[in-house]
Amino acid sequence: MAKNYRQGRLSEEIKKTISELLVNGIKEPRLKNRIITVSGVDVTNDNSYAYIYVVPFVLDGEDREKVYEEVLDGFNRANGIFRNKISKDYRLHHAPELIFKIDKSEDYGRHIDELLEGINNPERKEEFN
Numbered sequence: 001m002a003k004n005y006r007q008g009r010l011s012e013e014i015k016k017t018i019s020e021l022l023v024n025g026i027k028e029p030r031l032k033n034r035i036i037t038v039s040g041v042d043v044t045n046d047n048s049y050a051y052i053y054v055v056p057f058v059l060d061g062e063d064r065e066k067v068y069e070e071v072l073d074g075f076n077r078a079n080g081i082f083r084n085k086i087s088k089d090y091r092l093h094h095a096p097e098l099i100f101k102i103d104k105s106e107d108y109g110r111h112i113d114e115l116l117e118g119i120n121n122p123e124r125k126e127e128f129n
Contacts, residue, residue, distance in 0.1 A: 010090070014050055017086050026044040026081065030074030034067075034119040039103040043096060050096040053103035068102045094120075 020037050035057035042051045056071040058064050087095035
């Protein structure tokens with residue numbers, strides 16, 4: 001089902017506000033010391049929920065799942081700050097409930113690339129048999 005204009009605009013504004021807070025104004029240490037990209041925002045039809053998809057940058061030596069858990073915990077602790085800023089900036093009587101999720105599409109894409117590389121590389125073909 002297609003989004004209406006208001007939902008699309010609200011999604012983009014929420015994405016912009018959260019990104020700005022991550023760069024300039026958030027004091028939550030789990031978010032402040034990380035590079036985090038807001039990859040997308042989906043608002044429900046009744047504007048009561050907003051699903052925010054984030055991608056934290058994970059260094060080579062770090063445990064990916066631990067970083068994901070830490071970042072989600074940071075977002076959940078700062079949820080009120082984000083909702084307050086969104087409701088003030090856009091004069092909403094009822095700001096949507098923010099639900100943060102990790103966007104794992106990049107990990108999935110990397111996995112698919114590795115599989116395709118293994119198929120095209122005859123030396124690595126034995127690894128998949």
